[in-house]
Amino acid sequence: MSDQNPTTNEIFPKGTSKSFALVELMRGQSPMVGKGPEDTVFSFPVVLLWEITLLLGVTLALFWFSLFKQAPLEQIANPMVTSDPAKAPWYFVGLQELLEHMHPTLAGIFLPGVLVVFLLALPYIDHSRENIGIWFSTARGKRMVGWTALYTLVVMPIYIALDNAFPLREILRDSTAPWVAQWLLPAVILIVLVSIPAIVATVRKASLREILMVLFTVMLVSAMVFTASGFLFRGPGFKLYWPWQMPDGYSPWMEL
Amino acid sequence: MSKIWFVRLETKVLYSLKVFPMDRPNLIARITQSRVWRSFFRHGWPDNPLDRSLTMTSNIFFHLHPVKVSRKSLKWSYSFGLGxxxxxxxxxxVFTGLLLMFYYVPSVERAYPTMKTIQLSVPLGQFTRNMHRWAAHAMVLIVILHMVRVFYTGAYKPPREFNWGVGVILLLLTLGSSFTGYLLPWDQLSYWAITVGTNIAGYAPVVGDTMRQMLLGSTEVGQSTLIRFYTLHVALLPLLVVLLVSLHIWRVRKDGGLAANDGPDAEYQL
Incomplete structure (x- = not known):
């Protein structure tokens, strides 16, 4: 449509069999309750074009990556020869890292169970409809998430390194019952580490949503730290190494 | 900006093609009024609000979408299109997995040799396997990121509580699908990763050993494990994923689309 055309031509095109009511275009709120139609577009074809674009993009990225990086295939499985290090797939290697620090039932069953229940319960704990559809809800929420992420990013690696240097399991082997060293103490340490930012948030009169964001951030960043530690920093014997000092030419990237 | 661009582009294309069947009886009008078209579709050429609505509601694949979406929910930096x-x-x-199934045999003796065959002598076999593996890793990552996005935008709140729960189950199913597929190459990497992974299940109190044995079909990873993981991987888990993804997407629409739509005064009724 060229701009020289008078507006009336656009609204009432000539030579058409369509009929039009006597209407006038104007700005203003529609009387419809709730969601007005002002700011909506028809899904056809806009959403479908978006989806086709994504489909092509993802497929091309997958093609491109698959051309250059080969899927690994090692020697045939041999139950007699343990591979060293024997690692779980990357999304479970965080759990494997946790296993190094506490009782396997606590690390492998109880904690993941608590996390899944936490996730499922989230919307029933925080059911206010304030600030829905806004990233981090408020500016303060965003700051809280940032600080919590930073806190977790510092505290969790320190916990891993300290517990690795002075493993409670070994130090307290003779002096206390195993459940103290492997259940009680690690659980208390974790609860304290998780609680600190939540308590700070509560003291600062954070809303329920903000406290849950703090807890979720601790969970998310901890999972990332434990996964990174298990995936990148664990070498032969599942011992901690700097990634650039892995012995025997071991590289976790070969085992993806 | 880009979605406005899409609308403009689409409008321009439609104008330049003179796609106005009612204005002039052209090719498109003849197509949409033909017996074949009318047997396929219950709507005309989608250049007007009515036919665009009907396109979405009368098509089994499209009807998971709403007829109209808000511009806010199309904003890239809101959802990143992760879902x-x-x-x-x-x-x-599913596509690459089906291709691999034509060659793969889930037996301890033949699994590894068939992997070699796929990689060395099947046309595009290595490429197909690469795609399957990298897509699997990517899917786990993207599903996690999707959950993170939904959480931080508060999109789990009413009326979307149920769909958030469906999403959590889908995350677990995704992990399960990836984990069961991990064993199938039957090389050292997969064997020991699954041994480590399933050992964790064995630590569950009381039911741990039973759970681990149910998963493995034996006391250690062997033929019965391979066939169990294979069946879970190619039949049960994908079926559950398809069912729940359908429910998930349908429910997104029923709950009012993306949460970006919800202003502070948006109303919903239970």
Missing amino acids: IIAAILFGAL
Whole structure:
């Protein structure tokens, strides 16, 4: 449509069999309750074009990556020869890292169970409809998430390194019952580490949503730290190494 | 900006093609009024609000979408398209997985040799396997990111509590699908990763050993494990994923689309 055309031509095109009511275009709120139609577009074809674009993009990225990086295939499985290090797939290697620090039932069953229940319960704990559809809800929420992420990013690696240097399991082997060293103490340490930012948030009169964001951030960043530690920093014997000092030419990237 | 661009582009194309069947009886009008078209579709050429609505509601694949979406929910930096990307990756996995199934044999003796065959002598076999593996890793990552996005935008809140729960189950199913597929190459990497992974299940109190044995079909990873993981991987888990993804997407529409739509005064009724 060229701009020289008078507006009336656009609204009432000539030579058409369509009929039009006597209407006038104007700005203003529609009387419809709730969601007005002002700011909506028809899904056809806009959403479908978006989806086709994504489909092509993802497929091309997958093609491109698959051309250059080969899927690994090692020697045939041999139950007699343990591979060293024997690692779980990357999304479970965080759990494997946790296993190094506490009782396997606590690390492998109880904690993941608590996390899944936490996730499922989230919307029933925080059911206010304030600030829905806004990233981090408020500016303060965003700051809280940032600080919590930073806190977790510092505290969790320190916990891993300290517990690795002075493993409670070994130090307290003779002096206390195993459940103290492997259940009680690690659980208390974790609860304290998780609680600190939540308590700070509560003291600062954070809303329920903000406290849950703090807890979720601790969970998310901890999972990332434990996964990174298990995936990148664990070498032969599942011992901690700097990634650039892995012995025997071991590289976790070969085992993806 | 880009979606406005899309609208403009589409409008321009439609204008330049003179796609106005009612204005002049052209080719498109003849197509849409033909017996064949009318047997396929219950709507005309989608250049007007009515036919665009009907296109979405009368098509089994399109009807998971709403007829109209808000511009806010199309904003890239809101959702990053992560849910759609996850669904696309799942589609790529089904497609490449089917191709691999033509060659793969889930037996301890033949699994590894068939992997070698796929990689060395099947046309595009290595490429197909690469795609399957990288899409699988990507899907786990993208599904996690999708959950993170939904959480931080508060999109789990009413009326979307139920769909958030469906999403959590889908995350677990995704992990399960990836984990069961991990064993199938039957090399050292997969064997020991699954041994480590299933040992964790054995630590569950009381039912741990039973759970581990149910998973393995034996006391250690062997033929019975391979066939169990294979069946879970190619039949049960994908079926559950398809069912729940359908429920998930349908429910997104029923709950009012993306949460970006919800202003502070948006109303909903239970």
